[in-house]
Amino acid sequence: MFDFSVVTHWIDTLLRQWLPEWGALLIEFVLVGVVLLLLYAVIALVLIYAERKVCAFFQCRLGPNRVGPYGIFQSVADMLKILIKELIEIKHIDRFLFNLAPFLVILSSMLAFGCMPFGKGLIAIDFNIGVFFIMAVSSIGVLGILLAGWSSNNKFTLIGAMRSGAQMISYELSIGLSMLTVVVFAGTMQTSGIIEAQNRGWFLFTGHIPMLVAFIIYLIAGTAETNRGPFDLPEAESELTAGYHTEYSGIHFGFYYLAEYLNMFIVSGIASLLFLGGWMPFHIGGWDAFNQVMDYIPSVIWFFGKTAVVMFIIMWFKWTFPRLRIDQLLHLEWKYLVPIGLINLLVMTLVVVFGLHF
Template structure:
């Protein structure tokens, strides 16, 4: 049966058989880096295409359909165009920060990739504080955005960056509380332990209503954290031209664009891990036969399937809801999401202590 674990094992044994341990470590580091960059490229091309197709069908259009079957090469052509374009640095900009910002955003997105478990025993870095690491590092991306906005020396950029700062700082809270409610059930911060605890059913089914509420809060908060519509105030096309990346062009713009989609993938994979069991197949309690049939589907397909479903959900939001105003955005967080998630956390703790979950 196909499994990503088999491939990594085979590479590891082959390397160990031919080289000494230092070389093996270096080679594996390089391989992991190449694999991560390849994943980013594929995700960037694939998700942009998916977004355009989903948007088109939801608006009763066809979407890209000229370049390759169903327009699948459209995004590759767009990337080629962006590579050919001049990466302009404005005269009044703070040149060092201006050129550094897209890389900060990108590197943060790459760092968050480390503890995510893509398939059974297929993980870059298995740390025991995986969830904490993810929520800590992912909020660093606001530094890149603020840096881009400030160094552009442009009022639109600055306004966009400030909005983005307010937004990420406030929504970080309810996203964190939604994550904690699952951590309360599991009793562990390690991504692997969380997935293992869903051996007999996913938390969204096992955790009763509190799990469903925290999933809804999580999905709202991460939509806001990734600066996507209806929370895309930071780059609101109609008010701020393009927000914090107004002054960027060429490949530096492409990095921001790519980082947006990578961040969506990462938050959706975290959501899939916490609420839908990551790579864990659909198991129902003690139905041995059913669970066994589900095990035949490779774990990587389960993981990517769940993640893409959540990404689709976020795209569905984007093409349905109108953009919020800044005050509405902060009202929603501080007056609704935060109190509800605090109360929900209390409820979840009671459920966990009394052992009411399955």
């Protein structure tokens, strides 16, 4: 399997031949930032189009079909439209916090996006505490939502922000417990180490029942964490107009729109990293010929393929189940998911201590 670190090391060596160390590092940082921003925008546009088509499929419609063949340029047209929209000035608001909030949401998703292992040797941030870092930076997003709801000086936005804060802070516990279950099984918090530990089999298949339970909890909590249906109470159109971003327009609204879809990609990418081997091909211990055939498929295709499957499941949730009430949503977390997650973590610890896994 091709290792992209060969390309990155070649670029690093080339820059260091012509520039001092600080200049080479500066150019590398700029290149990584530009590539991540471009990838961020492209993935968001693709996901917006994909969700419209998936929604249309479930509702027996066609979806976008006017701009370009099969409507593939509809998302691009919408992006250009939102970029030229006027930023409407709202009176009686906290202007500084109102303008800051969208950037906090984008900052949070961008930092977590940089931790995604897109392929073998193709990762921007690979700390030895990678899982902890992902959990920390993804928690910044709730600050942007709370500030947006409060600074807008609107009852609908405030209620939406309070709902979102309660929901995201609650479901972060279940996501954290699911991640801890994987960390206990893998024995490392480094993302590349977790992927390498799945060389002989993805954790979803080698981790017994505790890993399956952690995966299911993660999918439910991850869907709630991204404020998507059936957990989209912070943006409930029938009750709160658009929730915490009701008063936003133009590019500021676009930031929230982009962050929602990128957060779905990040949640799905972390799911593939933790449970489905990330970029690691499907290997079966002892089946050397089969494993060699799997290795011919590029690592980038493995990662995006697994992530796409998880994203489809999350979309399936949204367009299948009705929206929950806020009390039902919090009861599901505190009375069911958290206790099950704690017991599951204890069981996984016993499995690892006594060597009961494959």
